[in-house]
Amino acid sequence: MIIVALGTYLAFSTNEFLTVENLFDVLLSHSFLGIMSAGMLMVLISGGIDISFTAIATVAQYAMALYVMKRGGNLIFAFFLAGAIGLFLGCLNGLLIDYLKVPAIIVTIATLNFYYGILITVTKGRWMYGFPDWFCNTPTLFSISTASGAEYALSLPIVLLIVIYLFTSFLLNRTTLGRKVYAMGGNPEAAARLGVDIRRLKMLVYGYMGLVSGIASVVQAQLVQTVAPNAIVGRELEVVAAVVLGGASLAGGTGSVLGTVLGVSLVAIMQNGLTLLGVSSYWHQVFLGAVIVISVSITAGSQRRADRLRRVQVEVEERA
């Protein structure tokens, strides 16, 4: 609802917002954030949290870039390599979280520092340039030439973003795996008693987070065409905020892909809108913070009202 209002307002107040160019730009520049948010959604629904995915993405990106620049290869292999590294590190997170019986936030803060520290020590924090041509020129499905002559296309990042959202939605709603993830997030004890293998499920959930982080890292490398050690790390809370804005609860058990799409869009549209309205970029973060505070407060308020309503209903039923 907020997004529709914001979108309408922007559409009327600026004449650039509802143009194909702008919408594609917004989509493209947030595709990387969006892909990671799909994994984060899965983790939050399962009742956990992952802080280390930015480090995983950076590790995957470096490894992929090193291989591609030295040995060549093709795009599919680049995605496969980064995805596999992400999957492995993510599964390791899941295993540690289950085995150590320490809250996920602690384990993943530790692994964030561990993965990232090792990576920077090994690579000495070098920036990497000079990807081969096939890596920079992304294949496109169809393209539109605008009046100004610039070409806008349904490029790979956007396609991937859509595919990953659809796949996540399929996993969560149409498979037993997805229902198990909701069950574990809602009540882990009950899920375990119902015969859900918690350890395997946790490894899958955090593995999925790692996998999409790996994929996102390739997308990001393609967009900026360099690999910088500090490009991704530090943005982990931004992704968490976007997913939470989309209605996922940190307590687990709730959240949907549609909500996440809306949450990410809210962040994206707000930044884009402020820029188009000519608001200085120094204000962006203030607005983002205000939106987070207001939105989580409203959610908490309606949650409490719903609880009270339920209690009243129970009392009424008991009396009847």
Added chain:
Amino acid sequence: MSGPNVRSQRFNSDVRTLLILLAVLLVAFAIALPGEFLTLANFQSMSFQLPELGILAIAMAIAMLTGGINLSIIATANACGIVIATVLTRAVPSGASVAATIGPLILSIAAGLSVAAAIGAANGFIITYLGVSPILATLGTMTMVEGISILATRGRVISGFPTALLAIGNETVFGVPAPLIIFAIAAWAISVLLERTPFGLSVYMIGSNQVATEFSGVNVRRVIMRLYVLSGVLCGIASVIMISRFNSAKAGYAASYQLITVLACVLGGINPDGGFGRIIGLVLSLVILQMVSSGLNLSGSSAHMTVALWGAIILVISLVRQIGRSRSDGVHPGRRRKSVSRTR
């Protein structure tokens, strides 16, 4: 007999593990770096570096004791530092004598600390009266406060402080670095507050069972509110040391400390679910982290290696504790903590 006994038992085993780790590290570094590690200069530089992270970690720890978390500590510290720096650079003409700067210095620090307290109060208000979970509430205030800091300074560095402020972070009193004295006083005061006062007891009770505490007549909201204000003020104190040591203030300083304070707390035996943990454990864990950092630094490793090792230490210590716990629980390995929910 279960409550305090279990608490002290687990605490003692935590402290024992930490002391063993401390001794191992001390011996290892002493052997690996002969004539470098066990020197007065090294210990002095260690005690200059520890207090910043240390006071921030205490600010994080008191939030964690109630089962909460304070993600806005770095943002609060930087905002406070910027306020102090702004007031100070405006109020003190360059070249003023030391005596003339004392007044403005106290004024600016008071202004900074009140801003820090106000941010803490905002956190407390959102958490208690609006019912937002601490992690989300402080994530929001963190983003907003950081945004305001960037907006106010346009991302620029404020520098050029009078010597009176620089002394706080860089001078020694009878050979003891001033920051260490501030840290010791803060740690001691918080430790007394937590363990010797009704307020402290309520904090531990809220961390163990908030609903039960509420029904036993404790004003839970007021306690949590005060706790987050206190957390903010501690960030303010850390910021005084921070800007004094950097000789400047800026919106993005020390961002990497944020999550490390959580690690320091967990290593020190502060239970992230709330209710357990003492400041003395935290102090031990800070000393361990600092020793790793200084030792690796002396042996020429990169700062990132230190961070990696810190992460590894937490994982290993968690493993050791988990093994110890499943042994003492007998047939129910880890069962006791399984159903405890992390967020509230």
